[in-house]
Amino acid sequence: MFQQLNHNMGSYARFILRRDRFRLPVWVISLVLLTVVTAMSYTLLAPTEQDRAMMAATVANPAVTAMFGPGWGLDNYHFGAIMGHQMLLFTALLVAVMSILLTVRHTRGDEESGRIEMIRSLPVGRLTILSSTALVMFGANLVLALLTAFGLFVLGLEGIDWHGSLLYGASLGATGFLFAAVTGLFAQLSDNSRGTMGYSFAFLGLAYLVRGIGDVGNETLSWFSPLGWIVRTQVYVNNYWGPFLLITGAAIAFFALALYLNSLRDLGAGFIPAKPGRKTASPLLLSPLGLAFRLQRGTIIGWAVAMFLLGASYGSVLGDLDSYLESMEIIRDVLIVAEGFSLTEQFIPMLMAVMAMSAAIPVLLMILKVRAEESRNRMEHLLARAVSRTSILGSYMLLSVLAGFVMMLAAILGMWSAGAATMEAPLALSTISNAGMTYLPALWVMSGIGALMVGLLPRAVSFTWFYLGYSFFVVYLGALLQLPVWMARLSPFGHVPKLPVEEANFAVYTILAFIALVLTVIGFGSYNRRDIAG
Amino acid sequence: MTVIKTTNLTKRFGRLTALDQVNLEVKQGEVYGFIGPNGAGKTTAIRVLLGILKATGGQATVFGKDAWKHAVEIHRRIAFVPGEVNLWSNLTGGEVIDLFVKLRGAGNKNRREELVKKFDLDTAKKCGTYSKGNRQKVALVAAFASDADLYILDEPSAGLDPLMEQVFQECVLEARKEGKSVFLSSHILSEVEKLCDRISIIRQGRIIESGSLDELRHLTRIRVRVETRKPVTFLKDTKGVYDIGEKGQTISFQVDTEVLGDVMKRLSEAEIVKLESQPPTLEDLFMRHYRGVGGGQ
Ligand SMILES: Nc1ncnc2c1ncn2[C@@H]1O[C@H](COP(=O)(O)OP(=O)(O)OP(=O)(O)O)[C@@H](O)[C@H]1O
Ligand SMILES: [Mg+2]
Numbered sequence: 001m002f003q004q005l006n007h008n009m010g011s012y013a014r015f016i017l018r019r020d021r022f023r024l025p026v027w028v029i030s031l032v033l034l035t036v037v038t039a040m041s042y043t044l045l046a047p048t049e050q051d052r053a054m055m056a057a058t059v060a061n062p063a064v065t066a067m068f069g070p071g072w073g074l075d076n077y078h079f080g081a082i083m084g085h086q087m088l089l090f091t092a093l094l095v096a097v098m099s100i101l102l103t104v105r106h107t108r109g110d111e112e113s114g115r116i117e118m119i120r121s122l123p124v125g126r127l128t129i130l131s132s133t134a135l136v137m138f139g140a141n142l143v144l145a146l147l148t149a150f151g152l153f154v155l156g157l158e159g160i161d162w163h164g165s166l167l168y169g170a171s172l173g174a175t176g177f178l179f180a181a182v183t184g185l186f187a188q189l190s191d192n193s194r195g196t197m198g199y200s201f202a203f204l205g206l207a208y209l210v211r212g213i214g215d216v217g218n219e220t221l222s223w224f225s226p227l228g229w230i231v232r233t234q235v236y237v238n239n240y241w242g243p244f245l246l247i248t249g250a251a252i253a254f255f256a257l258a259l260y261l262n263s264l265r266d267l268g269a270g271f272i273p274a275k276p277g278r279k280t281a282s283p284l285l286l287s288p289l290g291l292a293f294r295l296q297r298g299t300i301i302g303w304a305v306a307m308f309l310l311g312a313s314y315g316s317v318l319g320d321l322d323s324y325l326e327s328m329e330i331i332r333d334v335l336i337v338a339e340g341f342s343l344t345e346q347f348i349p350m351l352m353a354v355m356a357m358s359a360a361i362p363v364l365l366m367i368l369k370v371r372a373e374e375s376r377n378r379m380e381h382l383l384a385r386a387v388s389r390t391s392i393l394g395s396y397m398l399l400s401v402l403a404g405f406v407m408m409l410a411a412i413l414g415m416w417s418a419g420a421a422t423m424e425a426p427l428a429l430s431t432i433s434n435a436g437m438t439y440l441p442a443l444w445v446m447s448g449i450g451a452l453m454v455g456l457l458p459r460a461v462s463f464t465w466f467y468l469g470y471s472f473f474v475v476y477l478g479a480l481l482q483l484p485v486w487m488a489r490l491s492p493f494g495h496v497p498k499l500p501v502e503e504a505n506f507a508v509y510t511i512l513a514f515i516a517l518v519l520t521v522i523g524f525g526s527y528n529r530r531d532i533a534g
Numbered sequence: 535m536t537v538i539k540t541t542n543l544t545k546r547f548g549r550l551t552a553l554d555q556v557n558l559e560v561k562q563g564e565v566y567g568f569i570g571p572n573g574a575g576k577t578t579a580i581r582v583l584l585g586i587l588k589a590t591g592g593q594a595t596v597f598g599k600d601a602w603k604h605a606v607e608i609h610r611r612i613a614f615v616p617g618e619v620n621l622w623s624n625l626t627g628g629e630v631i632d633l634f635v636k637l638r639g640a641g642n643k644n645r646r647e648e649l650v651k652k653f654d655l656d657t658a659k660k661c662g663t664y665s666k667g668n669r670q671k672v673a674l675v676a677a678f679a680s681d682a683d684l685y686i687l688d689e690p691s692a693g694l695d696p697l698m699e700q701v702f703q704e705c706v707l708e709a710r711k712e713g714k715s716v717f718l719s720s721h722i723l724s725e726v727e728k729l730c731d732r733i734s735i736i737r738q739g740r741i742i743e744s745g746s747l748d749e750l751r752h753l754t755r756i757r758v759r760v761e762t763r764k765p766v767t768f769l770k771d772t773k774g775v776y777d778i779g780e781k782g783q784t785i786s787f788q789v790d791t792e793v794l795g796d797v798m799k800r801l802s803e804a805e806i807v808k809l810e811s812q813p814p815t816l817e818d819l820f821m822r823h824y825r826g827v828g829g830g831q
Contacts, residue, residue: 112623112662191662191663192623192624192662194623194624268663276658276659277625277626277628277629277658277659277660278626278628278629278658279626279628279657279658280628280629280632280657281628281629281630281631281632281633281636285625285629285632285633286632286633286636286637287636287637288637291633294625295622295624376620377616377618377620378620378621378622379586380581380584380586380616381616381634382637383584383585383586383605384584384586384609384612384614384616384686385609385614385634385637385638386606386607386609386610386637386638386639387606387609387637388605388606529588530588531586531587531588532586532587534618534620
């Protein structure tokens with residue numbers, strides 16, 4: 001029976017590997033490199049034991065705990081402890097994203113596009129597709145785990161021993177496998193790939209949020225989140241394997257459940273039923289803009305909620321942060337860069353940068369949708385009717401720009417309201433709002449780059465994601481890793497004045513806006529001139 | 535009046551020439567068939583006519599206007615059914631039909647309802663749950679509910695069951711009766727034979743044959759079955775005779791129209807007992823062209 005259901009699992013797994021022969025290595029190698037390069041850079045950043053003790057003192061605060069998890073071994077903050085504290089969770093998030101994207105692609109994504117129908121007509125078992133996807137994801141995460149462990153160990157840094165490196169890699173791999181399993185489960189519940197992706201990312205977001213709140217406040221809560229488990233391996237400090245086993249066990253359980261549900265359902269069906277819809281369209285839908293909005297409504301709402309929660313989770317620790325930092329003279333000496341501002345205020349630009357770059361994700365999604373629609377052969381429906389290319393691209397561009405504003409607004413409101421609830425002397429809404437909205441011109445540049453790529457280089461639109469990843473790396477980690485300034489200058493986010501510590505600089509805003517405009521104009525021009533694939 | 539006209543239309547994708555000096559002319563009120571094997575360039579030609587692809591060379595005009603430059607203007611008078619209907623999985627069929635009709639311009643509400651009923655389409659269902667045939671119906675209802683002057687249909691009946699195919703053919707004939715023009719690409723030859731006034735056959739990006747069905751038949755071979763008293767041996771050595779099969783006294787073969795007279799004369803010398811001849815079906819025509827132009831097989 002089991003054999004029947006999983007017939008040809010090996011060959012199908014090989015087929016998946018073939019389809020992902022570039023995608024998969026790129027993901028795995030970039031993630032391993034990220035880990036290794038970061039570990040190396042800490043030797044530049046904090047070469048002496050004293051530097052690291054100083055660093056330990058700066059990061060021992062609730063805001064950092066909320067973002068990266070609790071710090072273990074702060075009293076002996078060697079490179080191992082630093083990696084376990086500052087990199088493990090962050091990398092785990094990226095590994096989870098990889099697993100979610102790849103798993104959706106090979107399960108519900110293929111099923112929705114009708115490809116699985118074709119495959120299933122061959123001598124392939126009913127569960128083969130899910131089980132081979134599981135096999136591939138297991139293999140990919142295993143390779144990732146081993147390479148990471150090996151890569152860390154060979155650096156030979158203080159505190160980075162063989163045992164810890166193995167646990168470090170294994171925990172990352174197990175987390176990746178767990179999120180593949182969770183996605184596999186959602187692929188059974190939802191009957192479309194958008195839903196599957198949405199549920200999976202919501203689960204990831206929730207796991208991060210629950211862990212953040214738990215780590216700062218109530219430790220028990222953290223045990224309800226798989227991301228709470230991984231930081232509790234206390235890797236390189238105490239090397240607990242328990243949480244790793246917990247993650248692996250949960251992954252196996254989720255996959256088993258997914259396989260069971262898969263065996264019950266029909267091809268194309270899902271357990272969350274689709275309800276009957278409208279027989280006629282609402283007038284709001286009946287324009288290119290209406291359609292563009294309708295197609296992305298869920299994305300906008302979902303991201304706005306996520307941005308609000310992200311803002312709120314940062315805002316909620318602002319209150320503690322100030323009093324905590326106030327009480328510790330040494331830390332104040334380390335942190336103070338600008339006179340006349342509270343520590344909280346100095347922290348805000350960094351938080352806002354993170355939120356603005358997170359907001360750039362929906363901003364890019366909105367504009368790159370033009371290309372996604374084209375690859376799915378749905379643009380020709382519009383273009384064959386009395387709709388100009390400018391009005392199509394314009395609709396998506398408008399949504400992209402508006403989304404940037406909405407996302408920042410949500411983040412600002414989240415941060416402000418949570419801050420107001422927890423702080424004795426809450427920050428003024430205008431302070432937070434200015435600190436957030438200062439990033440809008442940078443988001444316009446991102447929209448502009450999206451439009452440019454869609455018009456000029458439609459085959460290479462994924463470059464924009466690399467560019468955003470680069471921005472994140474240099475702007476967020478750049479200060480920490482003491483990267484040269486010009487690297488951050490290559491990103492629009494690296495130019496934005498850091499309100500409230502710095503002053504608003506309208507010349508910078510104007511230049512950014514102008515760059516955005518030029519990119520957009522070129523994008524529109526090219527889009528009007530090129531072939532549309534479908 | 536000419537509705538569609540292309541002159542030496544050429545489209546290249548990199549090194550591949552998908553359309554090579556294509557000349558087409560569709561007149562008003564005419565149903566024009568466009569046939570050819572897979573990958574011949576039919577969809578490419580249609581996309582150029584719709585201004586979705588830009589021609590590499592030559593010209594394409596619709597209603598006398600340049601297909602690329604005046605795309606939006608032209609499209610107000612066109613209804614289109616794509617070769618592969620991909621719809622948004624989270625919109626319902628009804629929503630998509632309304633959207634398509636609205637984006638083109640004016641539509642006819644009663645006509646829409648009538649067509650939905652005729653095509654037996656459940657418009658409350660999400661497009662993601664539709665079968666291929668049902669997605670096709672959504673596109674067809676949207677096209678025929680529009681008051682267009684020209685219908686461009688790319689394999690419109692792919693995936694339809696025979697009953698729905700019938701409904702579709704009625705829609706086309708009705709449009710023709712109202713004096714509208716139809717440009718129909720199809721693999722279903724019986725459909726083309728039934729509906730089309732004129733036909734073009736395209737192969738590897740080149741038009742290899744155009745004209746009315748009668749004209750095309752004229753150019754081709756007739757299938758003959760003959761029973762004679764005396765044995766017939768000359769056929770094998772005659773130019774223009776193909777596909778010879780013998781069964782007892784009955785011989786069947788195909789013959790080019792130019793040599794038909796000669797062949798008949800010599801056959802009658804062998805004392806004909808029974809003679810059947812068949813005009814070539816479109817399928818014969820087609821097979822001949824699809825397999826390679828010219829000579830025997
Ligand atoms: N965007 C493109 N880029 C490169 N080649 C293309 C592109 N679109 C079509 N082609 C190629 O052009 C040729 C003609 O394709 P086209 O889709 O027009 O054929 P068709 O006659 O519609 O075939 P079918 O009957 O299968 O629908 C094919 O060889 C195809 O592979
Ligand atoms: Mg085609």
